Amino acid sequence: MILTTFAEVDLSDPFFDSLKAAYKEFPVWFASKASEPVYVTFKEDGQLRGFLYLKVEHGIIDDVDPPLPAADRMKVGTLKIVAHGTKLGERYVKKIFDAAIKAGVDGVYVTVFEEHAGLIRLFKRYGFTQYAKKTSPNGTELVFIRDFSVLTGKIRRDYPFIHQNGHKKYLLAIYPEWHTKLLPDSILNNESKDIVEDLSHTNTIHKVYICSMNVGGLKRGDILVMYRCSDGKGAAYFRSVVTSICVVEEVRSRKDFRDKGDFLNYARPHSVFSEDELEAWWDSGKRMHVIRMTYNAAFEKRTTRGQLIDTVGLSSTRRYDFFELSQTQFDHILKLGKINESLVVD
Structure with missing residues (x-):
């Protein structure tokens, strides 16, 4: 996994086809983020196998129902992984938590379409719970949150604490x-x-x-x-x-x-x-x-x-x-x- 910028990533890579199909505005949004940092993982042939964009947000999140109350949160803006049995998803979850702890935020949230069952299982495994839904022209996504102030005493659900x-x-x-x-x-x-x-x-x-x-x-x-x-x-x-x-x-x-x-x-x-x-x-x-x-x-x-x-x-x-x-x-x-x-x- 390396840290680079959107400008250094090839949007024409077939890796992004599913994201373009799910989010019609994705190419325009991608171009607007040219100078912003992103984590990526490449295959040996140079094609992408992992992509993670994180963003710190402050205050109330009101584009979801019900709204998320005021807090400082790390938003998982975009996450896609092609793991092929390497458990790359866990590595990206660790990176999300590492970045959130370093930023000093109160928690993390992510929006996921319901059909991405594997990704949902991954987030639930590490303490994320469904809190809201987000409806847009692209459809309805589930909103999962991990509130760092809520600890269960369980090793995995409270990770990395x-x-x-x-x-x-x-x-x-x-x-x-x-x-x-x-x-x-x-x-x-x-x-x-x-x-x-x-x-x-x-x-x-x-x-x-x-x-x-x-x-x-x-x-x-x-x-x-x-x-x-x-x-x-x-x-x-x-x-x-x-x-x-x-x-x-x-x-x-x-x-x-x-x-x-x-x-x-x-x-x-x-x-x-x-x-x-x-x-x-x-x-x-x-x-x-x-x-x-x-x-x-x-x-x-x-x-x-x-x-x-x-x-x-x-x-x-x-x-x-x-x-x-x-x-x-x-x-x-x-x-x-x-x-x-x-x-x-x-």
């Missing part, structure tokens, strides 16, 4: 070769953008992390501070960093899967490992823990191992693989990482 009360916090290590493929918004400045491929595990909000180390005690709702191990090009004190926050949805062990096929079906869409690597995990017969988690936020500033030791007070002698953080340590890491304060709620 993180509920911390009653949940433990842990540091969890991940090797550099897997890190950015699994957590693409946490890419380091010195990493190539080319490694963020358009694959299921890259696009998903939900991630699967597989390990043999003991993660006993980890429960649904617990919070993970992801720690990217050193790449070996220098001392871990300077090159190992914490990059992002995830929330545990489920933890399984080998005994929780009926057989290899059950394991592969569970892990394949959300794991960075290839089919052969997943099979090798299973066939090894060794202890295996599978953590399914949501990818909630990337730190704006990456805190190094040295800072974790010298400033946060973590041990300089322990192995940095998996261990519990105190509330004070967790709060300090959030502050150093400059994560948006509104994301972590009680």
Whole structure:
């Protein structure tokens, strides 16, 4: 996914045919937005497979029935995705939330024709509810809203917000070769953008992390501070960093899967490992823990191992693989990482 402008996007691409058919004014509207930003994703042949236009609106929205009360909202102006099994829709939903949180708005709304059932399911999955209808010469659209002031306590419906009360916090290590493929918004400045491929595990909000180390005690709702191990090009004190926050949805062990096929079906869409690597995990017969988690936020500033030791007070002698953080340590890491304060709620 890249950020560009309308002027740099080819309106003659067949990708836009359905939008032109649904909205007669679409070509004129598109031309009027020439200098405005838009997110796009391309196929290998250069044709579009994703398009997202976002706009902040203030006050009452009165072209829908019933009107939306006064607030600052992010409007999903245009969204179209051709996912082809890559879960690209989740990647775009994450981008919508990231942009909305950064803009400091009160919520998000989107209008969708009823026949786009897949898109409606996607929005409902992440807490959007139908509030109104919008009637125009193009027909009647359903209006879905996500009010950030309304939280349910559910991990997925409240995403990307993180509920911390009653949940433990842990540091969890991940090797550099897997890190950015699994957590693409946490890419380091010195990493190539080319490694963020358009694959299921890259696009998903939900991630699967597989390990043999003991993660006993980890429960649904617990919070993970992801720690990217050193790449070996220098001392871990300077090159190992914490990059992002995830929330545990489920933890399984080998005994929780009926057989290899059950394991592969569970892990394949959300794991960075290839089919052969997943099979090798299973066939090894060794202890295996599978953590399914949501990818909630990337730190704006990456805190190094040295800072974790010298400033946060973590041990300089322990192995940095998996261990519990105190509330004070967790709060300090959030502050150093400059994560948006509104994301972590009680």
